Structure formats: C-alpha cells, structure tokens
Amino acid sequence: MTTGRKSRYAVEARKLKKVFRVGKKRIVANDDISLHINKGEIYSILGPNGAGKTTFIKIVSTLIIPTSGDVLVDGRSVLKDEIYVRSCIGLSTGFERSFYYRLSGYQNLLFFGSLYGIPSRKLVSRINLLLEEFGLYQWRSVQYMKYSTGMKKKLSLIRALLHDPKVLIFDEPMSSVDPESTVKLREVITDLKQKGKTILIATHNIREAEALSDRIAIMKNGRIVAEGSPFELKHLLKKKVLRIMQVNKDKLNAVKSVLRRYGEENFTVSGKKFSCILDDTELLPDIIAALNEAGIAPSEILIDDPDLEEAFVSILKEEESGLS
Amino acid sequence: MAFLKKFWSFLKKDFLITVSYKVNLIIGFFGMFIGILKFGFMAHFLQAGNTFPTISKYGGSLISYLVTGGIFMSYVSVAMNSFRSTIRSEQSMGTLEYLLLSNTPIHQIVLFSGLSSFLWTTLDSSAIFIMVAVLFGVQMKVNLLLSLLILALTVICISGIGLMSAGIIMVTKKGDPVGWIFTTLTGLLSGVFYPVSVLPSYLRAISFVLPPTYAMHALRKALLVGASFHSVEKQIFILVAMSLVTVPTGILTFRWGFNEARRRGSLIEY
Numbered sequence: 254m255t256t257g258r259k260s261r262y263a264v265e266a267r268k269l270k271k272v273f274r275v276g277k278k279r280i281v282a283n284d285d286i287s288l289h290i291n292k293g294e295i296y297s298i299l300g301p302n303g304a305g306k307t308t309f310i311k312i313v314s315t316l317i318i319p320t321s322g323d324v325l326v327d328g329r330s331v332l333k334d335e336i337y338v339r340s341c342i343g344l345s346t347g348f349e350r351s352f353y354y355r356l357s358g359y360q361n362l363l364f365f366g367s368l369y370g371i372p373s374r375k376l377v378s379r380i381n382l383l384l385e386e387f388g389l390y391q392w393r394s395v396q397y398m399k400y401s402t403g404m405k406k407k408l409s410l411i412r413a414l415l416h417d418p419k420v421l422i423f424d425e426p427m428s429s430v431d432p433e434s435t436v437k438l439r440e441v442i443t444d445l446k447q448k449g450k451t452i453l454i455a456t457h458n459i460r461e462a463e464a465l466s467d468r469i470a471i472m473k474n475g476r477i478v479a480e481g482s483p484f485e486l487k488h489l490l491k492k493k494v495l496r497i498m499q500v501n502k503d504k505l506n507a508v509k510s511v512l513r514r515y516g517e518e519n520f521t522v523s524g525k526k527f528s529c530i531l532d533d534t535e536l537l538p539d540i541i542a543a544l545n546e547a548g549i550a551p552s553e554i555l556i557d558d559p560d561l562e563e564a565f566v567s568i569l570k571e572e573e574s575g576l577s
Numbered sequence: 578m579a580f581l582k583k584f585w586s587f588l589k590k591d592f593l594i595t596v597s598y599k600v601n602l603i604i605g606f607f608g609m610f611i612g613i614l615k616f617g618f619m620a621h622f623l624q625a626g627n628t629f630p631t632i633s634k635y636g637g638s639l640i641s642y643l644v645t646g647g648i649f650m651s652y653v654s655v656a657m658n659s660f661r662s663t664i665r666s667e668q669s670m671g672t673l674e675y676l677l678l679s680n681t682p683i684h685q686i687v688l689f690s691g692l693s694s695f696l697w698t699t700l701d702s703s704a705i706f707i708m709v710a711v712l713f714g715v716q717m718k719v720n721l722l723l724s725l726l727i728l729a730l731t732v733i734c735i736s737g738i739g740l741m742s743a744g745i746i747m748v749t750k751k752g753d754p755v756g757w758i759f760t761t762l763t764g765l766l767s768g769v770f771y772p773v774s775v776l777p778s779y780l781r782a783i784s785f786v787l788p789p790t791y792a793m794h795a796l797r798k799a800l801l802v803g804a805s806f807h808s809v810e811k812q813i814f815i816l817v818a819m820s821l822v823t824v825p826t827g828i829l830t831f832r833w834g835f836n837e838a839r840r841r842g843s844l845i846e847y
Contacts, residue, residue, distance in 0.1 A: 273842055282842075308842065316674050318839045339680045350671035353590065355597040360590075367586040368679035370579050412675065 260328030263451035269322035300472035306455035343413030347425035403434035587689035656735035660743035663690035718803035737823025744834030
C-alpha cells in the first residue's frame with residue numbers, strides 16, 4: 254500500500270459544503286465544515302436526525318462529492334485521490350441491507366475481502382481470526398439473512414476491518430443493538446483505538462458518544478456548533494443545573510411556575526427527577542427561596558454541572574435561537 | 578491476475594446466489610426453453626409445404642431461422658439489461674457502496690457482473706439451442722470459432738449501449754429511453770424474426786445503423802451454413818467500428834451517471 258503525504262491529521266475537513274437540490278428546494282446538508290481528527294483518536298459527530306452526519310461521513314468515504322471544500326484522509330484529497338482514500342478507510346453503517354442475504358457470513362466476507370486484493374490464504378486466516386474475535390465463528394456458515402441485528406453489526410465491523418484500514422468510520426454503530434452487544438461493541442471500538450486506529454463515529458446517541466470519544470463535534474443543520482472533549486463540552490455552557498431528585502406530581506407544577514417566574518424554562522422531568530439548566534445563576538438564591546416557599550426544602554435541591562445530554566440539548570437550543 | 582481473481586469472485590458469488598434460488602433457476606430455464614419452443618412449433622407449422630426464398634442464404638429452414646433469432650434476442654436482452662440490473666440489484670441489496678469502497682472501480686463491478694450474466698446466458702442458450710435443434714431436426718453447419726467471435730463482438734458492441742443505459746438509470750432511477758428504444762428497434766428492425774429485406778425502405782435505413790442487424794446476419798451464416806470469415810468480414814468490420822463508438826460512449830455516459838449520482842447523493846437510491 255502506498256503511504257499518504259505527511260499529515261498531522263488522520264482526517265481533515267476544509268470549508269466543506271454540500272448542497273442538495275430537491276426540486277426547487279435547496280438543502281444545505283453540510284455547511285462550511287472545518288475540522289480535524291488526530292491520528293489514533295476516537296472522534297464523534299453528534300447530532301439529531303437530519304443534522305448532516307451521514308452526508309459528512311459519506312463525503313469522507315468518497316461516496317458523495319461535495320459542492321465545495323475538500324476532505325483530506327491521511328493527507329490525500331477525497332476529490333483527487335479517491336482510490337487511495339478508499340484504501341485507508343473502513344466503513345460500517347447501521348444499515349442492515351449491505352450484505353448478500355443468501356450467502357453465509359463467511360461467503361460474504363470472502364467475497365468483499367477478495368475485492369481488496371488480499372491474497373487468498375491471508376484473507377481466509379484474517380476472516381477466521383476476526384470471526385473468532387467477534388464471537389461469530391460458529392455462525393460463519395449460516396446465511397446472513399438468519400443473523401440477528403447484533404450479529405449483522407458485528408459482521409459489518411469485520412468487513413470494515415478486513416483490509417486493516419487506518420481510519421474506521423462507523424455510522425450509528427449501536428443503533429438497534431441489545432445492551433450485551435452494545436457493551437461488546439464498545440469494547441471492540443476501544444480495543445481498535447488501542448491498536449492505533451483512528452475512529453470516526455456518527456451518532457445521535459449521547460451516551461455512546463460520551464463513553465467512547467476523545468472529542469465530540471455537535472452538528473446541527475449541517476454546521477458544527479460546538480467541539481471538544483466530553484468534559485470541555487459539559488463546561489462550555491458555563492451554566493449550572495438545578496436538580497431536585499424527588500418531586501411529587503402535585504408539586505411539579507409549583508416548581509415549574511417558580512422557575513418560569515424567573516425566566517427559566519429549560520427543564521426536563523424524568524420520573525420524579527427534575528432538572529433545569531439555569532440561564533442566570535445569579536438568580537439562584539432567589540429561586541431557592543421561592544422553591545422553599547413552594548414546599549421544596551433546600552436539602553432536596555442540588556446545584557450541579559450539566560451532564561453531556563443537558564449540554565447537548567442546551568447547545569442545540571442556543572443554536573436554534575441564534576438562527577431565528 | 579488481480580483482475581481475473583476479482584472476476585472469479587463475482588462469478589462465484591453470482592453462482593452461489595443463483596443456485597440458492599433453485600425453483601427460480603428451473604422456472605427461468607424452462608421459461609426460456611418454452612419461449613424458443615414456440616418459435617420452433619410456429620416455424621414447423623409455417624414450413625410445411627412451403628419454401629422461403631428470402632432466407633435461402635441461411636439454408637432456407639424457417640425453424641433454424643426463428644430459433645437462432647429467438648436465442649439471439651435473449652442475448653441482446655442480457656447485453657442490454659445486465660449492467661442496468663446489476664446496478665439496480667446492488668442498490669436494492671445495499672451493497673453498491675461497499676463494493677465501491679472495496680477499491681474496485683465501478684466499471685469493473687458492472688463489467689464483472691455483466692460478464693457473469695453473459696456466461697449464464699451462454700450456458701442456458703447453448704443448452705436450449707441444442708435441445709430445440711435436436712427436437713426439430715434443425716439443419717446446422719456450424720463454424721464454431723467464427724460463431725464465438727461474432728457473439729463476442731456482439732456482446733462488446735451492445736454492452737456499450739448497455740453501459741449508456743446503466744449510466745442513465747443511475748440518474749433517472751427508473752425509465753431509460755436508450756434501453757427501451759434499442760431493444761424495441763432490435764426486435765422490430767434487425768432481422769431477428771423476419772429478413773430485413775421485407776421492411777419498407779425507410780425502416781430498412783434505420784436497421785442499417787443497428788449493430789444487431791449485422792450481428793444477426795453474420796451469426797446465422799456462421800451457425801447455419803458454416804460461413805467462412807471472408808464471407809462475413811464486412812459485418813465483422815462494421816461491428817468492430819460500431820464497438821469503437823458504442824464502448825467509449827457507454828463508458829463516458831456511465832461515468833457521468835455515476836458521478837452525477839455521487840453529486841446528488843443518490844448512489845443507493847433506486
């Protein structure tokens with residue numbers, strides 16, 4: 254395999270823009286994206302459905318041509334050196350229909366592997382090794398259509414690894430996967446990082462991104478609206494969260510009305526757990542006093558840093574209000 | 578070597594998938610056999626007590642004439658449709674993007690799948706041709722090498738048009754005027770089921786720009802009267818010349834369609 258031009262980054266997007274035209278409508282899927290992914294890093298693009306994540310990874314994978322800008326993978330352009338770029342990447346999407354249903358898992362891998370030009374003996378031993386590692390060896394002769402969702406995901410990961418690429422790209426790797434398989438897949442991804450692979454993940458699952466990533470980019474409406482480590486993102490807001498762990502239904506409305514009185518509307522209720530991201534922390538003593546009056550004892554109130562999910566929601570809301 | 582290995586992988590994959598649908602395989606074979614059989618019976622009925630001077634250059638047997646026409650037409654269909662249906666089938670199975678990522682150029686993917694279809698059709702057609710020939714006592718004097726050469730040239734020439742059709746279908750997704758016009762005109766004007774000489778002059782003029790007209794004529798002569806290379810060299814040169822136009826145009830159109838689909842982000846849409 255030829256090597257890439259000396260590049261500090263595994264992946265680098267430069268002013269990337271992708272516009273789709275649907276009839277007379279113009280949809281900006283990626284808007285002026287500039288980012289870099291360091292070698293050996295796990296980098297997640299986190300965003301709601303329709304944010305432009307899949308478009309971005311398909312551009313990186315040479316499957317979509319950008320409207321303007323460029324992406325370099327191992328220092329080579331996806332526009333000018335697509336053959337080299339393809340040899341550097343392994344892609345695994347959440348899409349189940351990406352194998353031949355009538356062939357077994359082993360036959361599928363043998364077919365796709367042979368297209369990479371891997372010598373037959375080496376390919377067979379690599380397939381067997383990966384099937385063993387992923388716990389699919391005993392299922393190798395079973396037709397793909399009979400595999401469970403978790404097994405299909407694993408097979409997709411194995412295919413992405415067949416040619417030992419430098420950069421692995423996973424689109425929603427844990428979607429529709431049971432908790433046991435999720436744990437296993439997380440282990441696999443972490444293990445790949447330890448082997449020096451660069452991993453790009455597109456996901457809308459915050460827990461998944463937080464558990465795996467060195468850095469996360471939050472994407473909304475095709476733009477990167479925030480970027481940093483999970484820790485940095487949580488503290489990016491410079492806001493505090495008011496939490497009440499046990500709120501009875503009858504007190505819930507009273508709590509909400511107190512907060513609304515102080516202009517705080519960014520709250521979530523999960524069971525009896527109530528959280529509110531405070532826009533103005535200076536009002537905190539007044540809010541606590543008002544809650545006290547509403548029957549919430551100060552001992553029940555916890556002032557905390559936002560978790561990643563709260564930071565994510567808040568960043569997206571700020572972005573939305575900034576746009577409107 | 579790597580090229581052949583990849584081709585072998587496609588052949589093996591297609592074989593495994595095809596034989597996994599056993600009933601479909603049998604129905605497909607007998608469907609084609611019965612289709613040709615119909616021509617045999619029709620010709621048998623028409624031949625009784627009659628002579629056909631317009632096909633005397635092919636030996637004069639209507640059965641031989643129609644059976645070769647039927648087999649040829651199925652070949653033309655495969656040549657026209659195999660590339661388009663390869664794209665369609667890989668799109669619907671969701672495998673197209675992964676084939677591309679395997680660093681196999683798109684034209685190779687389409688070519689390997691197309692060739693794999695041709696191989697199947699050749700096997701099918703040969704078996705059916707022999708069965709029908711024995712059944713109806715088709716008179717043949719085969720120049721095998723020449724027949725194979727003409728068949729190969731036909732496939733190459735029509736594949737160019739098939740590639741154009743596949744390129745257009747990548748953008749339009751459904752509805753391909755090139756494929757439709759070409760297949761319709763071939764059946765109508767290329768002398769597949771009746772000689773070109775029976776056509777009015779204005780239609781005959783169109784038949785002369787269709788590669789199957791030359792291919793059909795040369796193939797019949799090679800299969801039925803054992804013609805020499807010399808006697809069909811004009812048709813062979815025309816097929817080569819037409820291939821020099823259709824193949825590059827097909828590749829360019831296909832490349833345009835492929836890149837347009839990548840620009841539109843519609844590679845896997847169908």
